[in-house]
Amino acid sequence: MKPLYLCSILLLAGCAPAPKYLVPAGAPHALIRSELVSMENYRNGVSLVEADAIGCKYGKPVATASGEGKQLVSVHKNVSTPEGFFPIEAGxxxxxELRGAANANRSCSISFVSEFAPGARYVIKGGIVDIPGSLSRCYIDIFNVDSGVRVPMANEPKMESNCAQDRLPTL
Structure with missing residues (x-):
């Protein structure tokens, strides 16, 4: 009985929700609202997370354990959590990173860099969609609610291929 009980605890621990994103204390913030979609299938889901910071370790680019990777939005059965506007760090x-998963082991992700103006309100549109001629893909757009202007998004930051700042001294 004890091994079965222990296995049950380990399985439940593996299903723990992702840590939630919080605006750092004292930081300026903007408000965002999710209109992301995941297609109406119980196996589909979309999440928007603060991407892990990339650093160098032993000459290779790796994700650093800097406390990032926290979830801003999750979407299941086309219902976004949290609902309504919520704060995000600005300035x-x-x-x-937008991460999508669908049935038949399909997945997609978009990693990008964007900046929000303090006090402004934004809406995030996109998600995972089926497109004729392809299995599925992710897309994302961010708009300023007050002006209607699309927010620029840059590609994810790239590291030097040789991680020169992490060179080990030779003996």
Whole structure:
């Protein structure tokens, strides 16, 4: 009985929700609202997360354990959590990632950098969609609610291929 109980606890621990994104104390913030879609299938889901910071370790680019990777939005059965507007850090570039998963082991992701103006309101549109001629893909657009202007998104930051700042001294 004890091994079965222990296995049950381990299985439940593996299903723990992702840590939630919080605006750092004292940082300026903007408000965003999700209109992301995941297609209406119980196996489909979309999430928007603060992407892991990339650093160098032993000459290779790796994700650093800097406390990032926290979830802003999750979408299941086309219902976004949290609902309505919620705060996001403003006034500095943020590295974000949209992750989509669908039935038949399909997945997609978009990693990008965007900056939000303090006090402004934004809506995030996109998600995972089926397109004729392809299995599925992700797309994302961010708009300023008050002006209707699309927010620029840069590609994800790239590391030097040789991680020169992490060179080990030779003996």
């Amino acid at each position: 500095k570039p943020l590295h974000l």
